């Protein structure tokens with residue numbers, strides 16, 4: 475189960491219910507808010523001192539004795555969660571698993587910035603990645619290679635202590651040194667969250683000066699330019715454009731008598747697939 479990025483209110487309703495119903499909870503520790511376990515009756519254990527065999531042994535033993543077991547991970551378990559190794563071992567022991575998602579820290583960081591990562595006309599692509607640390611990167615996914623993906627917004631996990639390398643590789647891959655970067659440490663956590671705005675050219679110095687080394691998300695790309703908020707009309711979607719028709723709304727006649735300028739469905743996939751609230 476994903477516990478979300480740190481704000482105890484950012485767990486899903488389903489996740490909170492499963493915690494209430496659990497008999498045994500094994501949590502990854504530091505970034506999982508303690509408040510999530512207030513008032514629950516389960517035995518709660520922290521896995522940060524355990525190796526993979528001990529973790530699987532704890533989960534399997536609890537499951538085999540009929541206890542309802544919840545394994546809690548920070549953010550969303552599918553992103554750098556190290557869950558597959560647990561899942562595969564449990565399955566080999568005949569113990570089924572299921573996943574409940576959580577808010578990943580990249581999206582909590584975007585919320586902290588009050589920013590949209592996919593701005594029409596600028597970028598429509600978000601990349602979740604990291605720079606190589608002790609886990610090597612597949613060569614085709616080096617930051618230099620990812621930099622080549624146009625104006626895409628790069629959300630870099632596990633990279634706050636390697637900002638020299640991040641900036642060097644992204645610039646080598648073709649990103650301008652002026653590319654906006656936002657560093658969000660402890661995203662969503664009251665009293666702890668910090669936001670640092672800089673560019674690739676200044677990233678390493680700024681992060682060093684702010685003494686940020688861990689628990690931080692790097693968001694890179696023009697979508698996180700803080701001035702975007704002042705650019706009224708520049709990144710508008712077609713969905714709410716007055717001259718754009720779709721299944722739920724007919725275009726206003728903006729041409730005083732002639733037919734609407736934008737053909738139905740020009741900028742979107744078939745209009746029939748659009749739902750309200752879908753941008």
Ligand SMILES: C[S@@+](CC[C@H](N)C(=O)[O-])C[C@H]1O[C@@H](n2cnc3c(N)ncnc32)[C@H](O)[C@@H]1O
Nearest residue numbers: 479549550554578579631632660661689690691
């Ligand atoms: C092992 S990964 C786990 C990611 C997690 N599964 C998720 O979905 O957010 C740990 C990295 O996630 C990022 N991270 C996790 N929580 C964060 C938070 N509240 N604020 C900023 N970054 C966070 C940091 O980059 C950290 O190095």
